[in-house]
Amino acid sequence: MSAAALARLPLALIPPLDGLVAALTRPEVEYHPYVLSHLEPVKKIQDQHGIRFQAYGPLTPLLRHPTGGPIKPILERVAKRLSAETGKPVDAHAALALWFLTQNIPIVTASGSIERIPALAAVEQLPDLTPEEVEEITEVGKKVHFRHYRVGRNVDLC
Secondary structure (H helix, E strand, O other), rough: OHHHHHHHHHHHHHOOOOOOOOOOOOEEOOOOHHHHHHHHHHHHHHHOOOOOOOOOOOOHHHHOOOOOOOOOHHHHHHHHHHHHHHOOOOHHEEEEEEEEHHHOOEEEEOOOOHHHHOOOHHHOOOOOOOOOHHHHHHHHOOOOOOOOOOOOOOOOOO
16 A cells, blocks of 8 residues: 555554565655644654655645745744844745754755745755744644645545
8 A cells, every 4th residue: 555545544444554564665745734633643653653754845834825824924933033043034935844854854845936946955054943933833733724735635546
């Protein structure tokens, strides 16, 4: 069973993963603060079995949500702190990317703007978010459910 198919199963139907001999590849999952409440149980199962995913569409809350939602002002505040601390301009997109890196979650993103690519690459050089900032983004993100990518949502890949 593919990891993508596993991620769509109700928890009661997930087969036991004990004795798994081959390491799974890193599945790409739409993962950001606005899908946390939906994916948290799947992430717990993956963590129990050493399966790590890559976050696809990580900047969706800022790029695709109509208003940016309730985490936008938090990310702007964090970006302002990081800008002051580093002396370099940091935007909300970089603050959101840092939320993933602080939690050791690789992100898969792209940009049609050549100017954005160095800014995304520079995220690794930024100081970590504080535990309080990570917690605030996480908890506020759980209050909103917003998905952008719908491809394969109703397709059984088993």
